[in-house]
Amino acid sequence: MTGIHHMLVHFPLGFWALATLMILVGSFFKGRLADISREALLPILVLSLLAAAITVASGFLVWPLEAALASPLTRNHILTALWSLGIFTMLTVLVWRAGSGAFEGARRWVLVLLALTGMSIFATTGTIGGHLVGATTQFSELLKLLGWDVYNTFxxxxxxxxxxxxxxxxxxxxxxxxxxxxx
Ligand code: HEM
Known part of the structure; x- marks a missing residue:
């Protein structure tokens, strides 16, 4: 069963990375690629939420909650997964409500700020997932330098x-x- 979570995690992480890239391209570039990025952003964000909801559900279904919450590392993993979901839900609602005006003027900065914040948090989720399966990365060393050791509950x-x-x-x-x- 654990293999299901390992397989599913690629979808929200991939869609969130793509959405962040599209927001940066749509905000700072002109031309066809920037137009496509702005127009296709909403469907990508919606797909990312669907993928994240299924991945989060798989985490809770595969591992008993008592076991997951007993470990600081897993607690941090769940916390950052839910934060990522929260930030990208906010982005989806903003882009949906603002429609074609989402990138107009100063509004684009809200999207850029939220996307970059979301990116650092989903990168942390993936990094902690790596720690859980014994594949550590340098990214957690960076988090340690910023004052947080991922092995301690945030x-x-x-x-x-x-x-x-x-x-x-x-x-x-x-x-x-x-x-x-x-x-
Ligand atoms: C959007 C949500 C989530 C993402 C993106 C995510 C991401 C990841 C990643 C990248 C891994 C490493 C997998 C690998 O290297 O093959 C992992 C492992 C893990 N995740 Fe998640 N995760 C999410 C939600 C959750 C939730 C809600 C739980 C709840 C218990 C959870 C529990 C775990 C556990 C226990 C492992 C270690 C697996 C093992 O030891 O075999 N994850 N996750």
Whole structure:
């Protein structure tokens, strides 16, 4: 059964990497390739979410939750997998709602910022997956230099979570206000 997860992981990772590349090409280049990247982004993002949902489900179905949550490495793997899914869900909703205007003006920077953040988090998910099967990479050494050893459960102080929620609320209110003044 474990082979199913090993096989499925390639799909969300591949689609997320492709979507990130398309966002960068669509944001910073002109011409046919950039046009195709902008137009085909939404279907690729939707496929990435489908692939990720199936992969996450396979993880939870293959390994008992008690066993998975007992290991800091697997806890971190699940955490970063769900964060990646969250970021790419946000990107999908933004691109879907904004339609052809998703890359207009300063909006493209929101896509670029989210895509680059998502890329570092899904790279971490894959790296930790590698650690779980005994194939370590230099990427975790980089994370260690930044202050996080992947063998220790990732910890976020409560005040940081509070600050993040506050920033989210401020962004939502600012968005609402600018939407009303644009009408
Ligand atoms: C989008 C979600 C996920 C991605 C992209 C992902 C990615 C990976 C990768 C790349 C590997 C290494 C596989 C290999 O080298 O062949 C792996 C292994 C593993 N993953 Fe995930 N994973 C995801 C979600 C989950 C979830 C939700 C669980 C829940 C328990 C999980 C549990 C594991 C375990 C236990 C291993 C080690 C497998 C073994 O020892 O044979 N993964 N994952």
């Amino acid at each position: 910890y976020t102080p409560t005040w940081v979570i509070g600050a993040l929620v506050l920033i989210g609320l401020i962004c939502a209110v600012a968005g609402r206000i600018s939407q009303r003044s644009a009408r």
